[in-house]
Amino acid sequence: MNITKKILVLGLGGAGCASIARIAQNAPDGMDFALMDCDVQTLENCSQIDSRIAIGKSVTDGLSTGGDIDMGRRCAENSLTQLETLLNGVDFLFVVVGLGGGFGSGSAPIIARMARGLGAHTLFFSILPFEFEGSVVRKKAHDSQRKLRTYADAIVQMPNKRIQPDGDALLTDSMDRSAQTIAEGVVGLWRLLSHTGLCNLDFANLQTMLHFCDATCRFSCATAAGEGRANTLIDELRNHPLANKGSIFEKAPGLIIGITGGEDLTLKEAQQIIENIAPDNAKCWIKMGVAIDSDFSGQISVMILAAEAWKQPLVDDGYGGLKPKTGKAEQGELVGVLKQTSSKFGESERTIWRGEDLDIPTYLRKKIKLPR
Amino acid sequence: MASSFITALEIGTTSIKVLMGDVRENGELMVLATGECDSRGVRKGEIIDFELALNAVRQTLKTAETNAKSLIGERVVLTASGGRAESKLHRAGIPVLNEYEEAGGEISQEDVEHVIDVARKIPLSNDRIRLHTLQQNFEVDGRGGISNPVGLLAEDLTVEMLLIHGNQSTVKNLTKLTQNVPLNCSDAAFGGFCSALAILTPEQKQAGAVVIDLGGGTTDFVVYNSGLVKLAGSLAVGGDHVTADISSGFSINRHKAEQLKIESGTAQLNQMADEQNISIPSEGGLDSRVIRSSALHTIINARMEETFRLIANQIEEHGLSGVLSAGILLTGGGSAMDGAVDLARQVFNAPAQIGKAQDCYGLSTKREGARFASVLGAIRYAASQTHEIPKSKMPRWLSKIWGSKETQI
Numbered sequence: 001m002n003i004t005k006k007i008l009v010l011g012l013g014g015a016g017c018a019s020i021a022r023i024a025q026n027a028p029d030g031m032d033f034a035l036m037d038c039d040v041q042t043l044e045n046c047s048q049i050d051s052r053i054a055i056g057k058s059v060t061d062g063l064s065t066g067g068d069i070d071m072g073r074r075c076a077e078n079s080l081t082q083l084e085t086l087l088n089g090v091d092f093l094f095v096v097v098g099l100g101g102g103f104g105s106g107s108a109p110i111i112a113r114m115a116r117g118l119g120a121h122t123l124f125f126s127i128l129p130f131e132f133e134g135s136v137v138r139k140k141a142h143d144s145q146r147k148l149r150t151y152a153d154a155i156v157q158m159p160n161k162r163i164q165p166d167g168d169a170l171l172t173d174s175m176d177r178s179a180q181t182i183a184e185g186v187v188g189l190w191r192l193l194s195h196t197g198l199c200n201l202d203f204a205n206l207q208t209m210l211h212f213c214d215a216t217c218r219f220s221c222a223t224a225a226g227e228g229r230a231n232t233l234i235d236e237l238r239n240h241p242l243a244n245k246g247s248i249f250e251k252a253p254g255l256i257i258g259i260t261g262g263e264d265l266t267l268k269e270a271q272q273i274i275e276n277i278a279p280d281n282a283k284c285w286i287k288m289g290v291a292i293d294s295d296f297s298g299q300i301s302v303m304i305l306a307a308e309a310w311k312q313p314l315v316d317d318g319y320g321g322l323k324p325k326t327g328k329a330e331q332g333e334l335v336g337v338l339k340q341t342s343s344k345f346g347e348s349e350r351t352i353w354r355g356e357d358l359d360i361p362t363y364l365r366k367k368i369k370l371p372r
Numbered sequence: 373m374a375s376s377f378i379t380a381l382e383i384g385t386t387s388i389k390v391l392m393g394d395v396r397e398n399g400e401l402m403v404l405a406t407g408e409c410d411s412r413g414v415r416k417g418e419i420i421d422f423e424l425a426l427n428a429v430r431q432t433l434k435t436a437e438t439n440a441k442s443l444i445g446e447r448v449v450l451t452a453s454g455g456r457a458e459s460k461l462h463r464a465g466i467p468v469l470n471e472y473e474e475a476g477g478e479i480s481q482e483d484v485e486h487v488i489d490v491a492r493k494i495p496l497s498n499d500r501i502r503l504h505t506l507q508q509n510f511e512v513d514g515r516g517g518i519s520n521p522v523g524l525l526a527e528d529l530t531v532e533m534l535l536i537h538g539n540q541s542t543v544k545n546l547t548k549l550t551q552n553v554p555l556n557c558s559d560a561a562f563g564g565f566c567s568a569l570a571i572l573t574p575e576q577k578q579a580g581a582v583v584i585d586l587g588g589g590t591t592d593f594v595v596y597n598s599g600l601v602k603l604a605g606s607l608a609v610g611g612d613h614v615t616a617d618i619s620s621g622f623s624i625n626r627h628k629a630e631q632l633k634i635e636s637g638t639a640q641l642n643q644m645a646d647e648q649n650i651s652i653p654s655e656g657g658l659d660s661r662v663i664r665s666s667a668l669h670t671i672i673n674a675r676m677e678e679t680f681r682l683i684a685n686q687i688e689e690h691g692l693s694g695v696l697s698a699g700i701l702l703t704g705g706g707s708a709m710d711g712a713v714d715l716a717r718q719v720f721n722a723p724a725q726i727g728k729a730q731d732c733y734g735l736s737t738k739r740e741g742a743r744f745a746s747v748l749g750a751i752r753y754a755a756s757q758t759h760e761i762p763k764s765k766m767p768r769w770l771s772k773i774w775g776s777k778e779t780q781i
Contacts, residue, residue, distance in 0.1 A: 345415045345589075345612065351416065351607070351609055358608070358609050358678075361675070362617065362674040362675040362677075363617065363670060363674040363675075366678075368670060
């Protein structure tokens with residue numbers, strides 16, 4: 001096990017906290033969790049997680065927002081220092097949030113924005129409300145999601161309807177099931193990033209995906225063991241509630257396939273899985289990762305992240321690529337000697353401030369996605 | 373003194389401003405006339421086309437002369453920033469001797485002048501030019517915060533000087549331009565510092581305030597604390613950058629982008645505001661299109677927040693962020709941007725407002741005060757110069773300590 005980057009899993013709002021509490025019960029060692037809500041009661045119910053942050057005390061006095069998005073936003077804005085302390089040093093932030101309520105919907109865009117500012121990559125698992133919850137709640141969820149897209153690197157949408165089992169399931173079962181689906185996704189992704197595999201899937205790969213995926217992703221995951229496990233696995237992946245009977249793979253312009261298995265994993269199995277899942281499309285960007293974990297001997301677990309769209313970022317003039325956020329001071333001095341000019345500003349000298357070229361639009365340098 | 377008015381000239385990136393006025397005995401600033409024209413040939417506060425800029429300056433002066441029904445006088449002061457002004461703190465000390473030339477004694481007026489003289493000789497690299505040398509407090513035998521040390525017993529006397537310096541070629545070329553007009557330009561002053569002179573009250577200087585001049589090509593700032601200028605600087609980022617960001621973000625031309633910025637731009641990103649679509653009419657063979665208002669606001673907000681953040685970081689690095697009780701005062705064209713004040717309040721975590729010219733008569737509206745702040749301040753600055761040193765032929769920015777009265781309250 002080799003964890004070099006800090007990954008934090010954050011539960012936001014009532015639904016987010018409840019999901020994280022369930023995920024944490026069966027989580028592998030080394031996973032960091034944090035909860036955040038303005039409702040003190042929610043946090044008390046999730047006492048198994050150490051890092052619990054009650055924010056917005058001055059706004060709601062420890063109560064919930066009562067479904068008021070604006071109040072949720074103010075809660076987050078009033079506690080910026082707390083947020084900063086939490087997010088400082090985090091390289092990858094997973095956020096589980098239920099949209100359509102007050103706190104989660106209001107604070108998620110603020111958190112995404114702050115994480116972006118601090119140099120963390122963000123992946124949001126957003127739980128969308130049922131249709132029967134009414135159009136007001138659904139509109140709130142929709143609005144919040146749109147705002148989130150500006151700052152989040154990727155959003156995995158999970159409509160409640162899809163992640164619930166069909167038929168007359170008990171409500172508690174149904175809640176368990178939805179938490180289970182989220183847990184598989186979060187833990188699966190975390191495992192791929194934190195374990196160094198044979199065929200490594202690293203941050204950069206995920207970054208490439210997030211850079212182009214236009215902020216929305218789907219995922220699917222499954223585990224299988226025993227005879228013919230590869231075939232079972234493929235079926236399960238296609239039948240995954242979010243996979244929409246496999247159609248998301250066929251249309252996906254970009255895929256990340258992460259396979260975790262024991263020492264007994266064969267090349268043939270890996271090949272079979274990828275051949276069956278990957279779309280018959282030469283343009284599809286596929287990245288495969290294989291990790292070997294002795295805990296998985298006898299079984300295979302696969303996690304797939306599929307992009308919904310594949311677009312060039314709104315403007316790409318070659319500056320938007322991967323480069324360290326802060327340049328070195330020496331760079332500035334060098335530029336002073338070379339006297340680079342910027343054509344946009346009448347060939348005047350470029351404005352280099354501490355290694356950063358301020359003539360490039362800020363939103364490109366900070367990789368802020370423009371709402372389309 | 374009231375008979376001879378002063379002309380202040382600002383050669384900015386978006387506009388050239390001329391203001392004629394004088395300072396009366398009671399400190400009131402009387403504006404005689406103003407002239408303003410679109411600037412040409414200037415980018416980021418630096419001249420890129422000498423001829424174009426020269427013509428624009430001449431035109432502006434003509435407008436001002438017509439408005440004033442009088443000619444530009446003898447005394448002309450130029451404000452310069454060039455986006456690369458910086459401040460530097462320098463200290464120097466001398467031993468205090470008594471009448472028998474032994475260490476230790478009463479500090480005399482000569483000692484004070486001597487130490488200021490020594491401190492003023494701050495070494496600068498060849499490509500820099502000093503704009504202002506502002507005296508800070510004295511230190512007597514290691515005890516700081518002394519505003520007037522004359523009469524104290526001491527062995528050592530130290531003084532700190534804040535030097536505001538700019539890029540030499542920028543300032544020299546601006547001066548050369550005014551000489552070609554031709555004008556008898558006596559002085560070049562730092563634009564940000566001038567803005568502060570125009571809008572800050574002594575109380576605000578004492579309490580601690582930041583003046584940010586949001587110009588077209590440059591953003592200047594000055595930080596006051598305990599009545600003294602503690603930090604000054606300039607970034608070659610301004611309203612032009614906002615326009616350029618918009619034009620690249622939506623692939624539209626500069627002119628359209630500027631129009632969009634002025635008509636629909638806001639610096640605040642209201643997470644809850646309703647989405648609006650803004651249509652851009654077709655022009656020159658390009659199709660008309662519709663853009664999202666939130667995308668526009670995101671671009672503007674990102675740029676302005678960054679600009680404020682860069683200034684806030686510098687203030688923090690100098691340990692001055694805790695002492696800004698009078699808050700942030702915005703001036704310059706950029707202060708008219710919707711939401712700029714709120715954004716400044718957020719970023720600096722301090723009260724913010726648009727700066728209003730103090731004790732000034734003859735300008736029509738309050739808005740004008742914020743836009744003309746730097747030229748108004750330049751007149752105050754030039755007027756105070758004549759109080760200190762009566763008529764001197766040598767270029768004053770090379771040899772002056774300004775404001776020993778004003779800066780030591």
